[in-house]
Amino acid sequence: MNKKYLAEDIAKRISIKKYEAYNFIDLFIEVALENLGKGRKLVLSKFGTLIIKKKNKKRVINPINRQPMIIPPTKIVKFIPSENLKKKFEGNG
Template sequence: MQKIEFIAEVAERTGISKKEARRVVDAMLDVVSERLQAGEKVVLTGFGTFEVRERQARQGVNPKTRERMTIEATKTPGFSASNSLKLLVRQGKPE
């Protein structure tokens, strides 16, 4: 599902216009992004947790030259699904 399809589905389910749904979805994504940038966790109960994960520096190999190199430590966004979301994906939507 692409973002445009997601926005259309949100608009349909909520009965608002696609334009308004786009504003809501964009605002939600902005809030999550800003909180992660500030180093905070974003917990959406029943869905999951967005957080910043730190990768340690490590040794790697340049594939072109086969030369050993150090890959610097970095921060990356991560998502952990809640147990209820995991269960829903495993079993499908209850009918």
């Protein structure tokens, strides 16, 4: 599902115009990114949690020239599914 279909589905379910659903989705993403950027986690009950996780620097071997190199520390977004979401898809793999 992409943003277009999500907006159409939301608009239909709560009887609003599609552009209002698009605006809501855009605002939700904007607020979520702002808060994740401030180090806050985003908890969506019955769905899951988004957190920013710090990854330490890492030593690796360049596969082309076999020289050691260091990958600098970075931050990633990690999704942790809720128990509800896990149960929903349990055994359907």
